[in-house]
Amino acid sequence: MHNHNQCGDYLAYISDYLDGELPPEICASLEAHLRECVNCRVVVNTMRKTIELYQVTSGDETLPEGVHTRLFARLKLDD
Amino acid sequence: MIADQDFSPDFIDRLVAGDRRVFGELVERTSPKIFALGLRMLGNEQDAEDMLQETYLKAFKALPNFEKRSSISTWLFRIAANEALMLLRKRKSGASLVEVEKDDEQDDSALEIVDWCCLPEQELVSTETREKLNEAAENLSPALRMVFQLRDVDGFSITETAEILDISEDAVKTRLVRARMKLREYLSVYFKERMEGGNQHA
Numbered sequence: 154m155h156n157h158n159q160c161g162d163y164l165a166y167i168s169d170y171l172d173g174e175l176p177p178e179i180c181a182s183l184e185a186h187l188r189e190c191v192n193c194r195v196v197v198n199t200m201r202k203t204i205e206l207y208q209v210t211s212g213d214e215t216l217p218e219g220v221h222t223r224l225f226a227r228l229k230l231d232d
Numbered sequence: 233m234i235a236d237q238d239f240s241p242d243f244i245d246r247l248v249a250g251d252r253r254v255f256g257e258l259v260e261r262t263s264p265k266i267f268a269l270g271l272r273m274l275g276n277e278q279d280a281e282d283m284l285q286e287t288y289l290k291a292f293k294a295l296p297n298f299e300k301r302s303s304i305s306t307w308l309f310r311i312a313a314n315e316a317l318m319l320l321r322k323r324k325s326g327a328s329l330v331e332v333e334k335d336d337e338q339d340d341s342a343l344e345i346v347d348w349c350c351l352p353e354q355e356l357v358s359t360e361t362r363e364k365l366n367e368a369a370e371n372l373s374p375a376l377r378m379v380f381q382l383r384d385v386d387g388f389s390i391t392e393t394a395e396i397l398d399i400s401e402d403a404v405k406t407r408l409v410r411a412r413m414k415l416r417e418y419l420s421v422y423f424k425e426r427m428e429g430g431n432q433h434a
């Protein structure tokens with residue numbers, strides 16, 4: 154990623170950062186880097202958005218009718 | 233996700249005692265998520281349906297041995313995850329167990345840096361985007377796909393995901409990082425094209 158040599162090290166922390174799982178010192182150091190580095194900021198934002206997209210598009214799932222009927226018949230729960 | 237506080241101690245007692253009406257309620261409430269896991273892991277409705285039915289048949293048989301202090305959803309997803317992985321192995325006849333469970337190699341190729349977060353919401357959840365989301369997930373190894381689905385889509389914690397898959401929490405974290413990076417990369421390439429192509433097709 155361009156000449157930002159440290160970026161690679163920080164990238165490994167981004168996932169834990171999004172989960173709020175980073176130890177405070179590493180978190181502070183990553184946040185300092187993010188203030189200066191546009192690229193890493195983009196990675197953080199697009200990763201967060203990626204996760205969000207999977208979550209919002211999977212919220213409306215229901216069992217297809219046929220699948221539901223056959224499941225309950227197979228489990229003998231349909232009487 | 234299906235939080236355990238949704239199931240009262242009384243519900244669990246009657247479930248373990250073999251009350252079929254209560255079991256029916258458990259199936260009613262959890263089956264959409266189990267089916268979605270099957271679809272994500274196996275990629276087609278027929279296999280997902282097989283996995284769904286087998287999961288509950290096995291769950292009903294195993295219920296008398298359920299430890300009431302543990303989580304019913306973690307327990308159920310563990311059965312479902314094993315079922316999905318078994319079907320995957322069966323399908324790739326001759327493929328070793330290792331192949332289904334191994335992580336993808338760390339990929340240090342260049343990152344796509346394009347900020348597509350600003351795209352309008354209706355574009356981000358369009359039918360085409362949904363297809364891309366599925367396509368991106370299909371590109372992950374089963375091991376990465378499973379961890380991503382359980383943790384980020386179904387909302388299980390790192391600890392719960394580790395329990396469901398019977399792997400260490402560190403292994404969950406490592407797979408999660410790789411899965412998220414790969415998905416982000418795949419979607420970034422796609423959205424970059426959309427952002428660049430938008431003017432030409434206007």
Ligand SMILES: [Zn+2]
Binds near residue numbers: 194
């Ligand atoms: Zn950076």
